[in-house]
Amino acid sequence: MAHLLFRLRNVTDEEAVEVRQLLDEQGFDVYETQAGFFRLGVDAIWLRNSAQRGAAEAALAAYQKNRQANARQEHEEAVARGDAPTLWRRLIANPFQVTLVMVAVVLIALLTLLPFMGLAR
Known part of the structure; x- marks a missing residue:
């Protein structure tokens, strides 16, 4: 087999x-x-x-x-x-791409935490 x-x-x-x-x-x-x-x-x-x-x-x-x-x-x-390769070298080589990834990470974190931030009030 x-x-x-x-x-x-x-x-x-x-x-x-x-x-x-x-x-x-x-x-x-x-x-x-x-x-x-x-x-x-x-x-x-x-x-x-x-x-x-x-x-x-x-x-x-x-x-x-x-x-x-x-x-x-x-x-x-x-x-x-x-x-x-380091973060800074990648930022220098591809500033637009790295910035987009960082913005996406922040947005996902905010969307994930938003319901819990409303419960704290």
Whole structure:
């Protein structure tokens, strides 16, 4: 019976290609499904042979651990260089967008708290 191995929703193209290459190089029998036009299905990579499940999950876990370590190292290097994204850098780069987000947050907070402010009287 097929086993859901890796969901492709919200995964970058780069990561999806790397996962496909990893599974292909290690000889796992997999296939992909698409969610379809109405997004009722699942974008995923499935394992056909359930006997390979443990090895496939271990290979993916090792890959994801390595990818996480690389991302963390890149972020630490960006912080050390002073290139890491911060609120102020985003405000300078996109002042209109950041201002709109802040206004939206304040409006949502006011709308949420408005009924309770009326009860305090």
